[in-house]
Amino acid sequence: xxxxxxxxxxxKLEYRMSDWDLLLTDARIATMRGETPDYGVVxxxxxxxxxxxxIAWIGEASxxxxxxxxxxxxxxxxxxxxxxxxxHTHLVFGGDRAAEFEQRLRGSSYEDIALSGDGIMSTxxxxxxxxxxxxxxxxxxxxxxxxxxxxxxxxxxxxxxxxIDTEIRMLEVARRLGDESCVDVRTALLAAHTVPPExxxxxxxxxxxxxxxxxxxxxxxxxxxxxxxxxxxxAFSSAQIEQLFDKATQMGLPVRLHADQLSDGGGAExxxxxxxxxxxxxxxxxxxxxxxxxxxxxxxxxxxGAFLTLAETQLPPIASLRTSGVPIAVATxxxxxxxxxxxxxxxxxxxxxxxxxxxxxxxxxxxxxxxxALGLLDDRGTLEVGKRADIAVWDISHPRELAYxxxxxxxxETIASGQTSGPTS
Ligand code: NIG
Ligand code: FE
Numbered sequence: 001x002x003x004x005x006x007x008x009x010x011x012k013l014e015y016r017m018s019d020w021d022l023l024l025t026d027a028r029i030a031t032m033r034g035e036t037p038d039y040g041v042v043x044x045x046x047x048x049x050x051x052x053x054x055i056a057w058i059g060e061a062s063x064x065x066x067x068x069x070x071x072x073x074x075x076x077x078x079x080x081x082x083x084x085x086x087x088h089t090h091l092v093f094g095g096d097r098a099a100e101f102e103q104r105l106r107g108s109s110y111e112d113i114a115l116s117g118d119g120i121m122s123t124x125x126x127x128x129x130x131x132x133x134x135x136x137x138x139x140x141x142x143x144x145x146x147x148x149x150x151x152x153x154x155x156x157x158x159x160x161x162x163x164i165d166t167e168i169r170m171l172e173v174a175r176r177l178g179d180e181s182c183v184d185v186r187t188a189l190l191a192a193h194t195v196p197p198e199x200x201x202x203x204x205x206x207x208x209x210x211x212x213x214x215x216x217x218x219x220x221x222x223x224x225x226x227x228x229x230x231x232x233x234x235a236f237s238s239a240q241i242e243q244l245f246d247k248a249t250q251m252g253l254p255v256r257l258h259a260d261q262l263s264d265g266g267g268a269e270x271x272x273x274x275x276x277x278x279x280x281x282x283x284x285x286x287x288x289x290x291x292x293x294x295x296x297x298x299x300x301x302x303x304x305g306a307f308l309t310l311a312e313t314q315l316p317p318i319a320s321l322r323t324s325g326v327p328i329a330v331a332t333x334x335x336x337x338x339x340x341x342x343x344x345x346x347x348x349x350x351x352x353x354x355x356x357x358x359x360x361x362x363x364x365x366x367x368x369x370x371x372x373a374l375g376l377l378d379d380r381g382t383l384e385v386g387k388r389a390d391i392a393v394w395d396i397s398h399p400r401e402l403a404y405x406x407x408x409x410x411x412x413e414t415i416a417s418g419q420t421s422g423p424t425s
Pocket of ligand 2: 088090335
């Protein structure tokens with residue numbers, strides 16, 4: 001807005017007055033900008049302004065330009081960070097796997113259960129049997145649980161349908177969760193999760209079916225933002241996934257990969273060859289795989305909930321990911337089999353305890369690097385002018401507490417795209 005004022009010098013001067021929807025003052029702000037060390041903190045008394053759902057100004061309150069704000073709130077010294085992003089979940093599914101959890105505690109391995117026709121397939125059966133409303137009603141409390149901890153963006157994968165109708169139904173439910181909750185949802189087609197009974201002994205035939213039937217329909221209906229696959233001896237080989245990734249790339253969808261979770265299947269190298277947004281899990285990734293991720297600029301998404309639940313002992317190659325400059329994200333992997341965890345704060349806490357990520361790496365992993373893994377870093381993930389005003393407001397004395405406490409009600413409110421929502425009890 002241009003405003004005219006008379007000056008002592010006589011002629012009128014015109015200057016630009018900022019016109020904002022919302023101005024938050026008396027805040028402490030961790031921008032999580034990668035270029036700024038130490039959480040990207042902006043001074044002691046900071047302010048942030050929002051216009052049209054985007055960040056319009058951020059800095060020391062003492063440097064605020066002339067402005068008008070429709071709403072102005074003093075934050076009482078609270079900490080503001082980018083709202084959290086859970087970049088890897090399977091939170092739409094039917095049934096649960098508590099019985100399998102007991103079976104594993106009695107000594108069966110995840111692979112043995114999968115090879116006996118249970119594991120992922122038991123969730124496939126329950127998901128195929130569930131209506132869209134049943135899947136939605138079961139998933140809504142899960143996404144709300146994430147939102148109540150400051151999450152404003154969640155990625156949800158299909159992969160428990162493995163037939164056209166159910167894969168489509170899962171993705172439609174995921175889109176509906178985005179429309180009807182306060183969380184922005186991104187979706188991934190994970191039809192290549194395991195070989196369904198209809199294609200028993202014919203994984204190649206199932207990959208053809210995904211490429212020729214499922215993927216074109218999903219693209220036509222704009223139901224998936226990315227294509228994911230499970231590269232593992234109990235799932236699909238590199239060669240099979242290459243065929244799928246070729247097709248996805250031709251159809252304009254970015255790819256991601258469940259890579260090297262239970263064994264080194266060259267998953268990291270495969271993800272890197274296709275310029276995947278991310279390679280996820282990575283417990284068994286080799287030094288060659290880490291080099292490939294680094295050269296490709298591929299994000300390593302670490303999933304400590306699955307590591308914990310499977311009682312894995314092989315750690316992802318954290319030190320070499322760090323020294324090679326591979327961006328590291330942290331996510332819940334919320335799913336009924338390997339990570340029954342609906343709390344990104346818990347995943348951050350586990351990443352620090354199990355993988356020894358620093359609290360700053362954990363928070364970056366659940367904000368900036370998670371946005372990068374979704375291909376959304378230009379839009380969100382840090383607090384910077386022009387990005388979506390997705391802001392979490394915390395009752396904490398330092399952001400290092402976010403990977404330290406878990407289960408503690410420290411979220412004061414979340415501002416998503418400039419709109420406030422409080423935690424629900
Ligand atoms: O990310 N690794 C494969 N997919 C899931 C687990 C799926 C399941 O067991 O239901 C994961 O851990
Ligand atoms: Fe997963």
